[in-house]
Amino acid sequence: MTRSIFTTVTFSVTIAVIFIVIFLPFPATALGSGSTYAVVYGSNTVCALISGQPTQRILCYDTRVRTAFTLNPGVSFSSLAAGDNFLCGIRSGGYSLLCWDNIGSYPLNPKRIYQNDTVLLDNLSVGDSQICATVNGTNVPKCWRSDRSTPTNERFRSITSGVGFSCGVSTQDNRIICWGRDQLKSGRIQTGFGNTSMISISAGESHACGLNSTGNLICIGNNDSGQLNVPSNQPYHYSKLSLGSNFTCATRNSNNSVTCWGGGAERFNNVTEGISFESISSGPGLICGLISGNLSVMCWSPSNFSRIFLPFPDILPGPCVESSLCSCGVYPQSDKLCSGSGSICSSCPIPTLANPPSQSLPPPPLAPSPNSSPSKALTRGLLAFGIVGSIGAVAGICTVVYCLWTGVCLGKKKVHNSVQPTITRGGSTSRSNSSPPSRSLTIRRQGSRMLSMRRQRSGTSSMKHGDKAEEFSFSELASATGNFSPENKIGSGSFGVVYRGKLSDGREVAIKRGEVNAKLKKFQEKETAFDSEIAFLSRLHHKHLVRLVGYCEEREERLLVYDYMKNGALYDHLHDKNNVGKHSSLINSWKMRIKIALDAARGIEYLHNYAVPPIIHRDIKSSNILLDSNWVARVSDFGLSLMGPELGKDHHHLPMKAAGTVGYIDPEYYSLNVLTDKSDVYGLGVVLLELLTGKRAIFKSDEGDVEEGCVPVHLVDYSVPAITGDELGRILDPRVGTPGLGEGDAVELVAYTAMHCVNAEGRNRPTMTDIVGNLERALELFGDSHGSISSGGICSIVSD
Structure with a gap:
């Protein structure tokens, strides 16, 4: 009898494998x-x-x-x-x-x-x-x-x-x-x-x-x-x-x-x-x-x-087809991709050795053969019922154990402190979810991991174990955003959509909500971005970094709450056709643009030199530079960020598969999979060129209007030849106008700094300290000081 049952099970599994593979x-x-x-x-x-x-x-x-x-x-x-x-x-x-x-x-x-x-x-x-x-x-x-x-x-x-x-x-x-x-x-x-x-x-x-x-x-x-x-x-x-x-x-x-x-x-x-x-x-x-x-x-x-x-x-x-034809679900953002004229079907899950087809789906119903007796058919049915029942029982027991262990089922709330990487024997660190988050217009490579941590330096207190992010309930945040009303949508981040909200105590906040009902891979990537943001922002405190207020973690919902940045993203003021005219008298001045660049540079310098462990942002771009009500620039979105190594060690050659945004990603990092702090320098260099020219990181050859037949141009390829050829005036943003008396030298200094930032080789790029010094010097040339001015004059990176 045992041999008969085993033979029957083997035959059923084999049929299931063939059936599933054929029809996937x-x-x-x-x-x-x-x-x-x-x-x-x-x-x-x-x-x-x-x-x-x-x-x-x-x-x-x-x-x-x-x-x-x-x-x-x-x-x-x-x-x-x-x-x-x-x-x-x-x-x-x-x-x-x-x-x-x-x-x-x-x-x-x-x-x-x-x-x-x-x-x-x-x-x-x-x-x-x-x-x-x-x-x-x-x-x-x-x-x-x-x-x-x-x-x-x-x-x-x-x-x-x-x-x-x-x-x-x-x-x-x-x-x-x-x-x-x-x-x-x-x-x-x-x-x-x-x-x-x-x-x-x-x-x-x-x-x-x-x-x-x-x-x-x-x-x-x-x-x-x-x-x-x-x-x-x-x-x-x-x-x-x-x-x-x-x-x-x-x-x-x-x-x-x-x-x-x-x-x-x-x-x-x-x-x-x-x-x-x-x-x-x-x-x-x-x-x-x-x-x-x-x-x-x-x-x-x-x-x-x-x-x-x-x-x-x-x-x-x-x-693009009718959604009813999609047997394995609809591709993410399908409606947007098809512009409302249909849906794109997601590919059905492909079996793997770790997840063979016989475990993915139940076998199809088998018609009894002429020689099979009712007792054999009944035996197969009871066996299948027993297997399914056993799996369900085990799953139920695991669920009860998990609830009792974590206290979730008892209503206990947990406080999310700094999420730390796991130290491996080799001295490297890893995260449970290693894939960086999927992003729009983002080149992503899989297998990202957290880098080695360094010892806390004396006198630096960026990691405060007592700092705790406030926990919110989902209902609180839904109420604050009008149930995530489209009217309150203000943008998107590394793992979800950002909404403007007002808490019950009157605080204005920005609430980033991860994608809901995503597939397993997307959910894991959302978890990675969510954990990264909390890990970094809950312990970082700097006037040029966006402050994390709190978070919400309920079932599959993952939300992050930040200080609200009233004046939005730098990208919108430079490029969004619906926003270019707003506040134009303030943003369209060379002094203001250089001041914004300096604010952002100071925030990145803090990440590289004063955070413990140091942090490489990996996605510096104008849409991640936000402006508060006083027009102070703050760096945001740490969903792709990684911890750097100990100072004094080899911090210029860290093997790390690339992630970043098209137009801003360091070409050396992308081609060689070598991550350094100079990758952030390249991204900031592109932002400096955006501030100078008013053009996107990648723009159309006909001055930005999208028309058929126009070839996209990389801002670096467009700007650097003009800077090196002493034709800076030809590429400056006409909305700001020709630099006035004293402004020309400042703008030229920023241009040469940007040119060195986007050097193809990371070793030839300046450090963030060099960049901050140059931008401070540029503001000095306007005739008044701004913040902490470097005493070193113009850095060597702009020398001939």
Whole structure:
């Protein structure tokens, strides 16, 4: 009887594994598979579907001549795929298929390949010249152009195309079936997969790879460059795939980073390893990935070490469809990305070795076989009931123990003091939640950890164990914000939305609320940002740092309460079109702008030199510099901050995977994963350039107006040549006007300080003490003193 039950359980689990793996969608972007962006062969042009607009239009960028252009700006598309110098797109709704030939030349007029209001298309696939898709609902394949032939009586879950062939995963038995004009190649690949049950298939020029039903990656075809040599083939190690001419790329299931092999592509893996990608797409010689943190596109070449971040707005991570079609939930901020015209479906959870499919979902109901008796079926049912009941009992006992241990169930309130890292044997420190928070327009790399702490220096009292953040109830904060009314929304921070509120005792505060009902990974990232803010701000006290009033921690709700900054963020006064005119007489003076810069610099200097342990902010930008009612600037948002090492030790080479905001992130930190306090110096340098020019960190080439075809420009690239070429007047913000008598030297000193701050190499950047001294000297040049003036005169960093 025991053996019978064991056999039955083993069979049931095996069926469950196969069922779950087959029906979980594994996104795969191949050389010619449909996606929301595609690499056009031959021209190295990348085209993508732009989010946040009423129409999901196509924007293309030619990486050779660095120009952008729009295709059919008034038309929405759901899927793109590229071939040999041409691009195809399925219109939203699936009723029409358009293609553009000779990408890179003008004019570009679309050709309608398919039009049918009732027979809709899905699963677009383009090879070097052939175009294929499946019919929505029936999964019947259709092909056009070079090869119209398709397998008879076959239905496909997904299809992909290479050079001269196409392949698909059969709905009948999950086998790989291939076809195309190159029958030798298609036959060899189909024979290589044999009768293996497959989940996905992705094609390259002469090879194909796919995940089988046990989560292993199988590659078949040409192996001249090692493109079939999978480096690590543990079950469920890989998820998304993308193949080129002689290389293969895949995302790791554990953290969505990309690894490539074959054709020299593996040489770039150390640069992309820490970045989380939503998907990847390849041309014959170009690899592109959609970065999860900010929905931007990064491309690199497997044949050399060139890398480029494409100047796209946020692009769609998936097609906009009806939310009812999303079986695994809706992608975060989906409504905003689709501009109200649908929802983006979240990918279903992918099994891992630590979380195999048999534990993720219950097995499907099994029809009794002709030979199975009612007693056997009953035994299976009772066994399943017993297993589920045992798990529930254990969970219930754990819950009771946790409640009694923490006192949560008894109504006890806890006081959140400084949250300290855990010291490891090696002297390094770590946090339970290591991933930095996900942020809009933020490049994020996974695996962040707290750095080594140093001993408290004599005379410094930034860490006060007696300091405690006030705890609020959720109902108190909901009442203070009018139940988090949209009218009280004033911005967003490292892990949530910020609201203006008024407490019952009359205090005006800013309340940051973490995302609610987020998935596990997002929840862990929210916890990390929440803990970081409390850990730092509850023990830091400086007039140029935003003060933490308290917090709320109830169930999944995480809220932080700060002093209210009446005059908002510096970014809004410089760049927000709805706010530029406000207080313009005060903010639009060189003296005021330099004073704001000095306030921020003093706050950062305190973090670097006087906080114990020292702190590296990691996200210095104009939106994180807030202005109180007296126009005193304060540094805010410590969700990404990290503790630094002991002074006197090697504090210039700290291995740390990068996090920061596009336009402000230290390029040395990003490329080498080496975090130093000079990374904050770079961010402040960009802010200084913003104050001088009035332009965003990344702006459009037509002086900031967003128009089609305009190429984004990095403020550093725009400003530094003018400063070094003695053409400072050409780039100064015209709203402030030409510097007057005595102002010119001050503005010039700030400009040269900013230029040194954004030096490509951290060792050539000034310290925060140098910067504070220069900005104090700049204010002296206006004829009156301001605060503590450095006696050292102009620092050496501006000397020729």
